[in-house]
Amino acid sequence: MRAVITVVGKDAVGILAKVSGRCSEHRVNVTEVTQSILQDMFCMIMMVDISACDIPFTALVDEMAALGQANGLVIHCMHEDIFNAMHTI
Amino acid sequence: MLNAKDILETITMIQEEHLDVRTITMGISLLDCCDSNIDTLCRKVYDKITRCAKDLVRTGEAIEKELGIPIVNKRISITPAAMVLAGCENRDAVKLALALERAATTCGVNFLGGFSALVHKGFSAGDRELIEAIPEALSVTDHICASVNVGSTKAGINMDAVALMGRIVRQAAELTADRGCIGPAKLVVLCNAPEDNPFMAGAFHGVGEPDCVINAGVSGPGVVRAALAKAGPDKDLGEIAEIIKKTAFKITRMGQLVAQEASSRLGVPFGIVDLSLAPTPAVGDSVAYILEEIGLAECGGHGTTAALAMLNDAVKKGGVMASSHVGGLSGAFIPVTEDAGMIAAARSGCLRIEKLEAMTSVCSVGLDMINIPGDTPAEVISAIIADEAAIGMVNSKTTAVRVIPAIGKMVGEELNFGGLLGEGPVMPLNTASPAVFINRGGRIPAPMQSLKN
Known part of the structure; x- marks a missing residue:
């Protein structure tokens, strides 16, 4: 099972470390990362494997959202099914 | 394989363009x-x-x-x-x-x-x-x-x-x-009420349905409007229809996913996805604004019926391939008090009940959420119902009437229901008395269209 984590916000030191650190805490494996910095806006998309995640996925969603809030970022964590449904036939 | 553009498109639809699943109805x-x-x-x-x-x-x-x-x-x-x-x-x-x-x-x-x-x-x-x-x-x-x-x-x-x-x-x-x-x-x-409609107030569970079933209704006028806004004013109507179809496909795929997921988790069979474009009073989530994006100065002017017909048809064509079972009402809704653009057009006087009636002959439902003067006689309300029923009967489609007599209020005053039901002005009616016609009673015979066997 995979999920997509998107992080958008003002660029700062350690964003990638904070998000991936939280992933590793919960045994969520980061399989792919794309990131770009436009002017000073940071935008990152992570594909993660949640098969071994040690908490329910909904709890991970909440944690990531809270992590974002605490750092002035917007973090969405969504199951990959919604993207597959919408963009593949 | 997912790419960044697709992922960001989905997130923009949800965060900025009010994309949602309007309802899962058991x-x-x-x-x-x-x-x-x-x-x-x-x-x-x-x-x-x-x-x-x-x-x-x-x-x-x-x-x-x-x-x-x-x-x-x-x-x-x-x-x-x-x-x-x-x-x-x-x-x-x-x-x-x-x-x-x-x-x-x-x-x-x-x-x-x-x-x-x-x-x-x-x-x-x-x-x-x-x-x-x-x-x-x-x-x-x-x-x-x-x-x-x-x-x-x-x-x-x-x-x-x-x-x-x-x-x-x-x-x-x-x-x-x-x-x-x-x-x-x-x-x-x-x-012509459908038996599997997930949308209120007309939802009921028909007698031909299974014991328990999950139906879903999607929404997404804001997404369609945003897609048209990106396209700009130079595209011809064939291209506009194509954009609406593609957008409706994406919206419906999401509804299908949610319905199937709910069905499997609840252990209840999946019924249908209703492909309706259901507006909300939130700014940007309006069917009227789509019509205006297509090129009308204001919803309710001449051209509104044609634009709505195209929109309704394109939504169905896009949605039908995205879902394994389509049902319910499946089309664009035009509830006046629930649609920011229609509220504005009704207040300005551009959108009148006669035009709304014409629009109902090409869209999914009927005269929906319309505030009428509090002193409207019952026979006039009955006659509005009869007109709408006739449009539905002859065109083999669902039509409906949900009008709200604003007791104690006159044309131009407002009713506010709050939430998704919205707010809007009391609209003028033609009050020439239909009393004799209505009081005749009996049954209007089924039209020739009923003889299909």
Whole structure:
């Protein structure tokens, strides 16, 4: 099972470390990362494997959202099914 | 393989363009709850609904969180209550409505639809009692929606029921005059009512349906509008239709995913996805604004019917391949008080009821959420219903009337229902009396279109 984590916000030191650190805490494996910095806006998309995640996925969603809030970022964590449904036939 | 552009497109649709699943509606058959004693009946009804739908809201919320897509409403539709009531010795429909209200509250759903009667060819046992009880039932409950089917292409129009419903709509408004006339906002009079509609107020669980089923209704006017805005003014209408189709496909795929997920988690069969474009009063989530994006200065002007016809058709064409089973109403909704653009057009006087009537001949439902003057006679309301039913009957489509007599208010004053039901001005009506026509009663014969065999 995979999920997509998107992080958008003002660029700062350690964003990638904070998000991936939280992933590793919960045994969520980061399989792919794309990131770009436009002017000073940071935008990152992570594909993660949640098969071994040690908490329910909904709890991970909440944690990531809270992590974002605490750092002035917007973090969405969504199951990959919604993207597959919408963009593949 | 997913790419960044697709991922960001989905997130933009949800975050900025109000994309959501409007409703997952659990249809529950109550035919096995019939009893000659009203109290036993109410107990059985309460038990069955709370048993079938006990996990509906929780499951909906979990799916919402995991997929990251808002599911705005979790609702229940039931077997038309008149049928359930028919075998009772004391057909106290208000008592049944209160039992349904308790069940809806226990389950935590937003609305429960199916306080309904199907009388398109005539009244059978329980129908009259139920219809007569609608005004009181709607005034003593908050979550119950009522509907009455008065016509069909196969049966014609039951004009006795049409005459009765004019009075019932007025009474429903009078009984809730102290609460902004909310009663008739939960009451719809239909022609060719679909049996698997997940949208309120017309949702009920048809007799041909399984014991329990999950239907979903998608939304997304904001997404369609944003896609058209990106396209700019230079595209021709063929290209515009193509953009709408592609967008509708994406919206519907999401509805299909949510419905299937809910169905498998709840262990209830998946019924249909309803491909409707359902607006909300939120700015940007409006069907009228799509029409304006297509190129009209304001919704309601000449050209509105043609633009709406194209929109409605493109939504269906895009959606139909995205879902394994399509049903319900499936088209663009035009509820005036629930659509920011229509509210604005009604206030400015550009959108009038005559134009809305024409629009209903090419879109999915009918005259929906329209505030009318408080002194409108019942016969005029009946005649509005008859006109709409005739459009539905002849064109083999669903039509409906949900008008709200604003008791004590005149043209130009406003009613505010709050929430998804929205707000809007009282619109002027043509009040030339149709009393003799309405009071004739009887049945308008089924049209030639009914003879398809």
